[in-house]
Amino acid sequence: MAQPKQIDRQSQIEETMEKLTHYCLYLTKNKWDSEEITQEAVLKTLTNYPEETFPPPVSLLKKIAYHAWIDRIRKQKKEELVPEIQDETPAVRQDNEQQMEQLRKLTPKQLIVFVLKEAFHFQSAEIADLLELKESAVKALLHRGRMNIQAETMHPLVQSSWDNVKQEEFFELVELSLNKGDPADIIRILPRLFHISKPYLQTNTNPYMAAA
Incomplete structure (x- = not known):
């Protein structure tokens, strides 16, 4: 006989998959693509996070599905416009x-x-939930970040903030995630940077962060 926790988890998985399936169908507008994007989102989640923590929040699965779909559309467009893309590559x-x-x-x-x-178009509330911060703190970080980007010179405190982070490897990871259109790799490093306790964000190793 199944234990109550097993029953609860199975129900949670079924509910999460139903919501993800409906979202993917809405996103792709056809059943074939919807099924493929749903499977891709689940596979990426199981690849990047421990299986015992599945399912993660529906919002995270939706984000992964959304960027998988956008990436597919971009690849299709690139195949159709190869000469133009090649001409524009240096720019x-x-x-x-x-x-x-x-x-x-x-x-x-x-x-x-x-x-x-x-x-990646996350809402402030979603970012706050991922980082275990108040939404006001997320908005403050975003505001200060925008101000720093607009400034002509780097704020003197910025460089010292990287003392415990391998900056070049960190930026390589961010650039890779941006090129892939997938935030999964970035989300995986959040526990070390923000001291997050949520199990679906935990990883065993993190080559991008310096030892504490």
């Missing part, structure tokens, strides 16, 4: 480098909040 690369340089004006926490909000 696009230069623009990306300039954007990454601007992000170097941010502290690690400002960078995480800014990228989740501006690049």
Whole structure:
């Protein structure tokens, strides 16, 4: 006979999958793509987070599904417009480098909040939930981050904020996530940076952060 916790978890999985399936169908507008995106979101979640913590919040699964769908659309467009994309590659690369340089004006926490909000379109409440912060704190980090980006020079306290973080590897991870259109790798490093206790964000190793 199943234990109560097992029954509760199974019910939670079924409810989460139902919500994710409906969302993917709404997103893709056809059953075939919907099923593939649903499976891809689940697979990415199981790959990046411990299986025993599944399911994570529906909002996280929806974000993963959304970016998987956007990535698929982008790949389709690239296949259709290869000559034009090739012609634009140097300009696009230069623009990306300039954007990454601007992000170097941010502290690690400002960078995480800014990228989740501006690049991956997370709501402030969702970011607050992921980081176990008050929504007002998230908004404050976002505001200070925007101010730092707009400033002509780097704030003197920014560099010291990276003392316990391997900055170059951290930026490589952020750039990789932006290029993939998938925030999963960024979300995985949150426990060490924000001292988060949520089990679905825990990982065994983290090569991007310096030893405490």
